[in-house]
Amino acid sequence: MHSTERRSFLKNSFVLASGALLGVPAHGQEKRSSGKAEPGQPKPADKKQIIRTLGRTGLRMPVVSMGVMNSGNPALVRAALEAGMTHFDTAHGYQKGRNEEMLGNVFKDYPRDAFTIATKVQSESGDSPAAVLDWLSKVDVSLKRLQMDSVDILYLHSVGSRERALAPAMLEALQKAKESGRTRFVGLSTHSNEPEVLDAAVESGVYDVVLTAVNFKQDHYPSVKAAIARAAKAGVGIVAMKTMAGGYYDRAKTLPINCKAALKFIVQDPHVTTAIPGFTTFDQLAENNSVNYDITLTEEERDSLAAGSLEGGLYCQQCSHCVSGCKNNVPIPSYMRAYMYTYGYRNLGLAHAVLSEIGTKQDPCLDCASCTAECVKGFPVRDRIADVRRVSEIPEEMLA
């Protein structure tokens, strides 16, 4: 899509999102319910919380939930609960397991039906019987950290292809996790090739939920949105992540994305049940939670998204266009994701984890006289790789 067409498409999308789509329930599932007003909490007493149903799971939750990945603060989780959020998303690998431990210590003081907990476990052992056992043993570690017998949603983490989504060993592992009571529902998370992975999730008949990257900065947003609609119509619950596309347009953090507008834009799609922004402060909690009561985009918000959609920014499309031009077959999209985590989210732990997955501390560009990898967004990939590689040198104990 050319930039003028894209700008026009987005502008129209933002207009539609604030008008026709607003109030159109996903298969009649959206309801508004009263929130309990708490003194000092960001819960507007005179407005109704917007609640949706997560596909065939039947789980009901506000349109904005808490992505806990960037926060180690139990007080913030309690405040989110008291403000009316009910769904909390973590992962086996976040903060080297401390994120799950922190949530376990918070949730042990609440009735089990007061919250919905989702965690994600990655498979690193291919598609074999050993991979099933390895993955399930990691799930058991997560449950122990969370101090729970069962989670509500268990995701196969970071699935980037149809082949991976349909890998027989992983489908078996997910079904075993469900049958054994380790989880009520299963899903997958994806932040690349989202349309292909969403369609594969439907095809499998196994996944109850898909946690997908989706935001206003995606060049392929129309195809992600269409795949979300297909999956939702098939009964798969849709949870949105990376709605804020890195949070900033620049590395120096002088150009912030209008995160509230970006969040509203995504949850205005009635096929998206909820989004999981990774907030870390009480002010951000208040701002995000306000969207649970009002998803209307103002004219100013629409304009800021339409203009921002054309900025290069920190958000890598994960399109892999650059890879074919790289003589060393460097996993550039992973480096660029680590770069966004470093300079957008300021989450060095997550960046470190991505770089560890890549698996080498050597400079992959060392023997290259000039960079031949072309980025569709004009990112200086060689410079960014050299810059973000430094994060892999930080000792793990300093990332706590």
Ligand code: SF4
């Ligand atoms: S300099 Fe560019 S082409 Fe060369 S290895 Fe690095 S990313 Fe690939």
Ligand code: SF4
């Ligand atoms: S670096 Fe550029 S070309 Fe490569 S995946 Fe990211 S956006 Fe696409």
